[in-house]
Amino acid sequence: MSSTSSSNEPPSPTNSNGLNGQNGPVTFFVPANQRNTSKISAATHAASKLIERAMMVNSLPAGLAAPQQIPQTSTHAIVAAVINPAGQGILPLGSASSELLSAFECPVCLDYMLPPYLQCQAGHLVCGNCRPKVSACPTCRGPVPHIRNLGMEKIATNLQFPCKFAHSGCNQFFFHQEKVEHEEICEFRPYQCPCPGASCKWQGGLNDVMGHLMKLHKSITTLQGEDIVFLATDINLPGAVDWVMMQSCYNAYFMLVLEKQDKQEQGGTSYQMFYAVVQLIGTKKEAENFVYKLELSNNRRRLFWEASPRSIHEGVAAAIAQSDCLAFDTSHANFFAENGNLGINVTIQRVDGGMSLNR
Structure with a gap:
């Protein structure tokens, strides 16, 4: 898991519009001693704007140059919504991070999408599990999403996503590289009835298995x-x-x-x-x-x-x-x-x- 320096000195952005060229990542930083709702919302809003720009750049028709203020190299930009002062990486922050993470929700299954990201010409995304099941973009009914969005992938690399079994009680967040591995062993995932040879269709939490048996x-x-x-x-x-x-x-x-x-x-x-x-x-x-x-x-x-x-x-x-x-x-x-x-x-x-x- 990547970590971030705990210094109170915020890193300097590469330029003022929240985008960078080949020089390195942009970080939206909120110092620990100044962290409040308005600042978090501002950071989240800026990050959301970067997501919108990354999607707009990727959705331009072939051969059409991107606007001057949104260079194609902006797909290398990375968002960090809020830095943990203890140096443990990026932390989820309730409604602020929920607003940012909502950009990664699949419109079909409503789960969080993980890289690689494929979008339609209008910039709409669909997750890798649902894409083979759809015959058109589920949002605009255009052609099936097939355009790789590198900007979203760079952003996702520095975000933590909640476990898909959060509704069952898991409160952990993970970088996308670790999320799938955790969900395979998450104690809150639904379990099938373990009794072999039976046609039992029961599902439930791990703590309920013995009661069922x-x-x-x-x-x-x-x-x-x-x-x-x-x-x-x-x-x-x-x-x-x-x-x-x-x-x-x-x-x-x-x-x-x-x-x-x-x-x-x-x-x-x-x-x-x-x-x-x-x-x-x-x-x-x-x-x-x-x-x-x-x-x-x-x-x-x-x-x-x-x-x-x-x-x-x-x-x-x-x-x-x-x-x-x-x-x-x-x-x-x-x-x-x-x-x-x-x-x-x-x-x-x-x-x-x-x-x-x-x-």
Whole structure:
């Protein structure tokens, strides 16, 4: 993340109209000891004007020279609405920054657009996710936006955007390079029901997942402790079958999944595979605090697997598809089964330095 000097001396703009040539960025600066609503609004207004100018320059028809006071090199200008006196970069400032950020809202999905920015000839933008879905500019009904707006991209580089899950409680802001990465692991993102094999369409917050499972999936048994035995009964049942159990330890809940799938070789011969995996009712970052161990043992035979649990955001489907779990066929299952029942020893351990979850 870029940072800005905490000196009380404001940097000098390159010229008076808020635009620069090749000499470097323009910064709209409000000193910490003079910061008030009117000054913030003035900085935001100036930044908004720069956005308008950048869009106007980019929307000029090919071959038409830009006005003298708006040189084409102004697309290199960068806006910094307000500088954090602690030197931590650009901070969001309520309604002032909301006014500035509104220029980056997609008119279709209303989410904040991230670079690259493509605009129509009239200067209207649409985000990269929505652009393939539209047949015309959603604002003016002109041709689909296709003109690259470098000015907006330079401005966006120095702005912080709110997380897309702000409405669910996330109050963090990020530079666009970090925004997408954060949203992949944001604890406020909606979660799907983690129960495999069920046609449950539930979505909700992470803190609501266990309540949902206990209310609508009461058949799932929960065992307490770091070491348990996951007993899958009737493993010789025909067709695809899922066995699910919950394990509670370290103030966290883990979902144990054993899935049997029908497979077919190229020659047409069919066979069955078993896949065992553990997922944490938590985020990917929280899952890194733990290790799970699965073991099958019987008659001096032993099959062992150790890995970090999946988060419920990742789910188990990808792990099973890639065999990134304890995988074995029917013949191996029968080595360890007794009377058609298969017991899997499950151990959950906390990684050194890992913290218990408080949820």
